[in-house]
Amino acid sequence: MASKKHHIVIVGAGSGGIMVAANAFRKRKDLDIAIIDPAEYHYYQPAWTLVGGGLYDYEKTRRPMEKYIPKHAKWIKDKVTELDPDNNQVKLASGDTVSYDYLVMSPGLENRPDLVEGLAETMGKNGVCSVYVDPINARETLEKFKSGNGLFTFPDTPLKCPGAPQKVAYLTSDRLNRLGLLNNGAKVIYAFPGGICFGVEPFKSRLYEINKERGLVLKHAYSLVKIDGPNKKAYYKQTKEANNDGGPITMNDPNNEIKETETEDGLKVIDFDVCHLAPPQRAFKWVQESKLAHQDGPDKGWMKVDQFSMQNPDYPNVFGVGDTVAVPTARTGAAIRKQAPVVVDNILALIDGKSITDHKYNGYSSCPLVTGHNRMLLAEFGYGGERMSDPLLSKFVDTSKEKYSMWLLKKYGLPFIYWNKMLKGKMMD
Numbered sequence: 174m175a176s177k178k179h180h181i182v183i184v185g186a187g188s189g190g191i192m193v194a195a196n197a198f199r200k201r202k203d204l205d206i207a208i209i210d211p212a213e214y215h216y217y218q219p220a221w222t223l224v225g226g227g228l229y230d231y232e233k234t235r236r237p238m239e240k241y242i243p244k245h246a247k248w249i250k251d252k253v254t255e256l257d258p259d260n261n262q263v264k265l266a267s268g269d270t271v272s273y274d275y276l277v278m279s280p281g282l283e284n285r286p287d288l289v290e291g292l293a294e295t296m297g298k299n300g301v302c303s304v305y306v307d308p309i310n311a312r313e314t315l316e317k318f319k320s321g322n323g324l325f326t327f328p329d330t331p332l333k334c335p336g337a338p339q340k341v342a343y344l345t346s347d348r349l350n351r352l353g354l355l356n357n358g359a360k361v362i363y364a365f366p367g368g369i370c371f372g373v374e375p376f377k378s379r380l381y382e383i384n385k386e387r388g389l390v391l392k393h394a395y396s397l398v399k400i401d402g403p404n405k406k407a408y409y410k411q412t413k414e415a416n417n418d419g420g421p422i423t424m425n426d427p428n429n430e431i432k433e434t435e436t437e438d439g440l441k442v443i444d445f446d447v448c449h450l451a452p453p454q455r456a457f458k459w460v461q462e463s464k465l466a467h468q469d470g471p472d473k474g475w476m477k478v479d480q481f482s483m484q485n486p487d488y489p490n491v492f493g494v495g496d497t498v499a500v501p502t503a504r505t506g507a508a509i510r511k512q513a514p515v516v517v518d519n520i521l522a523l524i525d526g527k528s529i530t531d532h533k534y535n536g537y538s539s540c541p542l543v544t545g546h547n548r549m550l551l552a553e554f555g556y557g558g559e560r561m562s563d564p565l566l567s568k569f570v571d572t573s574k575e576k577y578s579m580w581l582l583k584k585y586g587l588p589f590i591y592w593n594k595m596l597k598g599k600m601m602d
């Protein structure tokens with residue numbers, strides 16, 4: 174058992190960890206930064222939706238980790254098992270400990286299919302699939318879907334990129350449409366726990382129009398609680414009496430073609446031929462059990478940070494970015510792009526003996542809503558669901574309209590910017 178010490182320790186070398194390290198080295202060369210991560214590969218997860226739609230090669234979403242750990246950083250290829258912020262140290266699976274002056278938490282989150290009854294047993298089988306879990310299996314499963322009910326859904330728990338299940342529904346409906354099968358033998362049903370299908374205008378209105386034009390059946394306020402894979406049934410608790418706009422709970426099913434039954438204890442049951450879903454997601458157990466996590470309330474188990482400075486309120490030398498933190502905005506790589514420089518500036522200020530800077534994270538996040546095989550609109554928003562726009566992009570394009578140029582951005586532009594700019598600490602501030 175060895176004990177090491179580094180000035181700055183980053184836990185996780187995913188989007189958040191690499192962006193923080195790279196951005197820090199761009200601002201100051203002589204930093205002593207260690208990054209702890211056991212993974213051989215770094216993944217560009219935003220393209221997994223396209224992989225599921227048969228429009229992107231999975232192999233292109235993963236690259237060797239060693240190519241992206243900044244060359245001045247020390248890579249500790251191990252797994253954190255315990256956090257000890259009182260003693261400024263983390264414990265590793267190997268038994269070693271690593272001490273720090275500053276800690277950045279960025280281990281992401283974990284999929285927890287076991288939290289929906291029956292899901293863990295049937296994931297990847299019986300027509301049940303998820304781009305969050307296995308994008309290749311999702312593609313293979315969805316490609317076979319030609320008739321019956323295609324159910325696209327998720328439970329009432331926090332998700333990373335919560336727009337992804339909707340995007341997969343759009344890609345599938347577009348494929349079926351091109352084959353002449355949509356609403357001609359094959360139905361696409363989007364059943365979701367919320368009262369509206371997207372929270373930010375004008376994207377919300379446009380998405381409702383698209384749903385109507387395509388004839389996607391919408392089920393508002395449907396929270397998935399159980400999956401019976403062998404019998405191809407999904408069970409729902411209805412979370413609200415009506416959709417938030419006062420419209421019907423079920424939309425675009427005028428002839429009542431989607432048959433539902435009800436169990437004795439009031440659960441709605443929908444039969445499916447194929448079911449794409451997002452599994453419940455949680456912070457890792459060792460994060461949940463640490464003193465850095467919220468101990469109660471709606472954010473219980475997620476890492477506690479100030480939503481503007483990304484600093485832990487109880488341990489001022491500890492910061493967090495990415496999927497593991499609780500801030501009231503969508504968990505995305507786009508959010509991390511704006512969180513990471515805030516964390517870097519604040520740590521550098523503390524190192525210099527100054528206080529936290531005025532550089533505040535405003536909740537920026539974005540959702541590239543792929544609505545078909547060659548078009549996309551880009552929803553950008555911040556805290557309070559307020560619409561925001563990238564100043565450069567909005568000069569050239571109205572991102573609330575579906576465009577082929579935006580599709581090119583999603584398929585080619587954003588991956589290029591991710592690998593070559595963001596992971597090098599550029600195009601962030």
Ligand SMILES: Cc1cc2nc3c(=O)[nH]c(=O)nc-3n(C[C@H](O)[C@H](O)[C@H](O)COP(=O)(O)OP(=O)(O)OC[C@H]3O[C@@H](n4cnc5c(N)ncnc54)[C@H](O)[C@@H]3O)c2cc1C
Pocket residue numbers: 184185186187188189190209210211212215217218219220221222251252253254279280281282304305333334337457494495496497504505506507508509539540541
């Ligand atoms: C299907 C899908 C579609 C998405 N679409 C978009 C999109 O269109 N736009 C967008 O901006 N975002 C999108 N996202 C979200 C985006 O990919 C994530 O928000 C982002 O990758 C989170 O970064 P992170 O650093 O928090 O976690 P990750 O990138 O997941 O990295 C976490 C790292 O921590 C490491 N780790 C885990 N446990 C430990 C441990 N015990 N010790 C040390 N290291 C550990 C892991 O090996 C991993 O390398 C999508 C995600 C998915 C799954």
